[in-house]
Amino acid sequence: MVTQYGIKFAVHLITSHFGNLVSKVCENLLRRGPLTLQLLIRFTELTPLQVKNSLLILIQHNCVQAFSTEHIGAGGNEVKVTQYLALFDNILHRLRFPKFLAIVSQELDKDCEEIFEGLIQHGRLTLEQISDRAESSAKTGGKPSSGGPAVRDAVRESFHKLLNSRFVERCPAPEPFLEPPSEPKSSNKRGAKSKLAGASETEEQRILASAAPIEALRFSLLTTSGTDLDAEKDGAAGSSVGEKRKHAAVDSDEEFGSKDKEVVLWRVNFEEFIRCLRHKACIENVRARLDDGAAIVLKAMLDATRSAEQKVKTETSVPLSMNTIFEEVMKNEAGRSLTLDRVRASLIHLGCPSAMRGTDETYSIDLKKIIELAQNEEVESIVLKRYGRDAYRMFRLLSKAGQLLETDKIADMTFVEKKETPNILYKLWQDEYLHMEKLVVSSARQFSFMLWKVNKPILWEHVLDEMYHAALNLNQRLIYEQEQKELYAIQPGTRTGSTEKDRLRNAKIYLQSSLVKLDDALMLFHDF
Amino acid sequence: MSRLQGPSSLKRKQPDSNSQLDSLSEQERVVYNVIKSKQDLGIWSKDLKRETKLLDNMFGKCIKTLQSKKLIKEVATKNKGRKHLMAAEFEPSKEITGGNWYLDGNLDTEFINLLKDQCVKLIYKMKVATLEGIADTIRRSGIFKVEFTSQQIEEIVRALVLDNEIVEVKSNGMEEFDCIPIGKVCYKCASKGGKAEPRIGAMASIPCGVCPRISVCAPDGVISPKTCVYYEKWLDF
Numbered sequence: 001m002v003t004q005y006g007i008k009f010a011v012h013l014i015t016s017h018f019g020n021l022v023s024k025v026c027e028n029l030l031r032r033g034p035l036t037l038q039l040l041i042r043f044t045e046l047t048p049l050q051v052k053n054s055l056l057i058l059i060q061h062n063c064v065q066a067f068s069t070e071h072i073g074a075g076g077n078e079v080k081v082t083q084y085l086a087l088f089d090n091i092l093h094r095l096r097f098p099k100f101l102a103i104v105s106q107e108l109d110k111d112c113e114e115i116f117e118g119l120i121q122h123g124r125l126t127l128e129q130i131s132d133r134a135e136s137s138a139k140t141g142g143k144p145s146s147g148g149p150a151v152r153d154a155v156r157e158s159f160h161k162l163l164n165s166r167f168v169e170r171c172p173a174p175e176p177f178l179e180p181p182s183e184p185k186s187s188n189k190r191g192a193k194s195k196l197a198g199a200s201e202t203e204e205q206r207i208l209a210s211a212a213p214i215e216a217l218r219f220s221l222l223t224t225s226g227t228d229l230d231a232e233k234d235g236a237a238g239s240s241v242g243e244k245r246k247h248a249a250v251d252s253d254e255e256f257g258s259k260d261k262e263v264v265l266w267r268v269n270f271e272e273f274i275r276c277l278r279h280k281a282c283i284e285n286v287r288a289r290l291d292d293g294a295a296i297v298l299k300a301m302l303d304a305t306r307s308a309e310q311k312v313k314t315e316t317s318v319p320l321s322m323n324t325i326f327e328e329v330m331k332n333e334a335g336r337s338l339t340l341d342r343v344r345a346s347l348i349h350l351g352c353p354s355a356m357r358g359t360d361e362t363y364s365i366d367l368k369k370i371i372e373l374a375q376n377e378e379v380e381s382i383v384l385k386r387y388g389r390d391a392y393r394m395f396r397l398l399s400k401a402g403q404l405l406e407t408d409k410i411a412d413m414t415f416v417e418k419k420e421t422p423n424i425l426y427k428l429w430q431d432e433y434l435h436m437e438k439l440v441v442s443s444a445r446q447f448s449f450m451l452w453k454v455n456k457p458i459l460w461e462h463v464l465d466e467m468y469h470a471a472l473n474l475n476q477r478l479i480y481e482q483e484q485k486e487l488y489a490i491q492p493g494t495r496t497g498s499t500e501k502d503r504l505r506n507a508k509i510y511l512q513s514s515l516v517k518l519d520d521a522l523m524l525f526h527d528f
Numbered sequence: 529m530s531r532l533q534g535p536s537s538l539k540r541k542q543p544d545s546n547s548q549l550d551s552l553s554e555q556e557r558v559v560y561n562v563i564k565s566k567q568d569l570g571i572w573s574k575d576l577k578r579e580t581k582l583l584d585n586m587f588g589k590c591i592k593t594l595q596s597k598k599l600i601k602e603v604a605t606k607n608k609g610r611k612h613l614m615a616a617e618f619e620p621s622k623e624i625t626g627g628n629w630y631l632d633g634n635l636d637t638e639f640i641n642l643l644k645d646q647c648v649k650l651i652y653k654m655k656v657a658t659l660e661g662i663a664d665t666i667r668r669s670g671i672f673k674v675e676f677t678s679q680q681i682e683e684i685v686r687a688l689v690l691d692n693e694i695v696e697v698k699s700n701g702m703e704e705f706d707c708i709p710i711g712k713v714c715y716k717c718a719s720k721g722g723k724a725e726p727r728i729g730a731m732a733s734i735p736c737g738v739c740p741r742i743s744v745c746a747p748d749g750v751i752s753p754k755t756c757v758y759y760e761k762w763l764d765f
Binding site: 008288345348377378379380381382384385386389392393396397400412413414415416417418419431445463466467469470472473474476477480481502503506507510511514517518520521 | 687690
């Protein structure tokens with residue numbers, strides 16, 4: 001579920017990127033859930049054209065997914081209705097584009113980075129468009145020697161790299177048909193796998209699943225009949241694989257039931273970047289909590305198995321044998337200083353059970369646990385700063401206990417004055433950091449006890465909402481400081497020249513870097 | 529708890545106060561008997577009033593008389609601010625004084641912090657330590673004049689874990705755990721440099737993360753990021 005400030009923050013992002021009209025449409029979708037075009041027009045009180053254009057922009061930038069369902073119409077016959085769903089996660093990912101770009105430039109080369117930047121700017125592009133962009137930038141860049149075909153070949157090569165790293169993917173179907181959830185007989189195409197996990201699937205997940213291209217096609221650059229000229233020429237490079245792919249392409253075209261000449265659109269694969277950032281967060285947490293050795297081992301394991309992970313929120317890393325782990329560790333320069341014994345010790349530090357030491361042992365790291373520890377740390381540090389050390393101790397006690405504890409017992413275990421304890425606990429409860437229950441025992445006399453507990457699911461959501469609020473505030477302050485700067489430029493001399501300029505510059509740096517860090521925390525609670 | 533009714537307090541001889549007892553009125557005797565029956569636990573004056581079912585002024589008078597005759601006394605407990613009464617011949621039990629960590633009804637924070645500091649220093653020196661190891665070293669060091677039970681040391685160590693100054697780990701029998709049996713619970717310092725503050729998270733390092741008024745803050749509200757005093761302070765270089 002998306003929290004109140006989550007929506008406000010998302011709307012703010014859309015407003016600053018695409019203006020008020022688009023954000024109005026987006027806000028309605030976020031607040032009310034999927035809507036038809038007619039309803040959107042009614043709720044937003046905009047003209048049909050305005051709404052349509054806004055929707056097009058949002059779809060182009062992967063912030064909205066259309067889907068159709070069947071309804072019983074007025075005449076009793078079934079009518080196909082198109083609805084639009086706002087994709088909250090994708091909207092928030094817009095905040096992370098610089099992070100995504102940094103990953104691409106770190107792992108791939110400059111050409112890939114340029115293509116990727118184009119996809120970020122435009123949301124969705126065909127390979128043709130990507131090539132055109134590269135060609136025109138080569139021309140303006142003043143490279144007379146590189147003609148059209150050379151540029152196109154280079155683009156193709158770079159694009160292949162992006163696909164192989166799974167940094168870009170084929171766009172989902174424009175308007176998948178969504179079968180009613182109550183019906184047990186669902187499409188076989190999606191397979192039993194998604195149905196098994198689908199018991200508690202939300203509507204959003206169902207829509208996204210039905211729109212997603214089949215896995216075989218998702219990262220493959222294959223030629224559907226004549227859409228891509230370059231592909232024909234490229235036959236030599238990928239003919240052996242191409243055969244197989246072509247087969248799949250035919251199937252997929254049938255599946256989508258689309259027009260004969262389908263244009264393949266590409267977009268950024270957010271999932272892969274979130275996975276990368278999740279791995280990075282895990283590694284950094286381990287480095288801070290344990291040591292460099294453990295971080296190196298974990299990084300080696302995660303890097304080696306990134307493409308084998310099924311979903312972002314995977315609970316444990318893909319199992320690897322000791323030999324493979326050691327091999328992977330050795331690939332890294334820092335890893336070469338580690339001996340086999342050190343690697344083994346690090347694995348134990350990382351929580352791998354040491355009992356299973358056989359010949360063909362495999363190791364897998366509990367990533368969920370690492371994420372949980374990082375989340376705890378984040379919330380605890382808020383409690384420490386906001387309520388002080390006694391509260392911090394109490395909160396940690398309750399968080400670890402995971403059950404109701406009585407006031408006096410809490411006081412005893414945390415060495416806080418009996419009289420002070422209820423006040424601190426009450427403050428935490430008032431701000432929704434604790435759950436409280438009153439227990440009244442009536443024997444000869446009435447005794448009442450106060451029991452306290454940390455209710456993590458509820459609290460985590462509350463903290464996440466506060467974080468969205470804080471992110472929104474940082475953004476707004478940033479805008480405000482910017483306005484001040486412009487104001488200052490018009491009427492200088494209000495404060496001594498250079499100091500005010502410096503202050504504004506520093507403030508901007510402070511706010512921006514805080515936002516980058518806060519966004520890491522947002523992902524920690526929402527995406528990881 | 530059985531340890532609270534130690535033999536010392538129970539076997540104390542009653543002072544020869546028969547003559548004083550004889551001179552008590554009926555109500556005073558009732559009050560006295562209730563107080564005395566509570567032995568070294570004593571009784572909170574409000575509870576006493578409820579049990580004796582006396583009227584306010586009568587109750588106050590009784591207490592005054594009993595106190596002036598030195599039959600009962602007021603004692604300090606860990607529940608500060610409560611008037612707690614006890615028959616004169618008893619010494620307050622640990623349960624009401626709060627035990628070793630309390631001094632005159634107050635939590636002896638100075639003493640507790642001193643002991644905590646010593647424990648952290650020891651664990652840092654020992655790299656990894658078991659509970660027994662810590663208790664033993666403290667005992668042998670002779671820094672403290674009092675003897676600590678292992679229960680007390682455990683309480684202190686637990687609080688240090690909650691402070692995040694030390695962490696609980698299980699021995700794997702390797703490296704630093706060399707001479708500790710596998711699976712045994714040990715403690716080590718949370719940071720490599722000994723004493724350290726917990727890491728400050730992203731949220732806690734910006735004004736909104738620690739803002740007590742965040743629930744009333746809104747973009748165009750009375751409190752807003754534009755007018756926020758905390759921001760003003762934060763961004764004043």
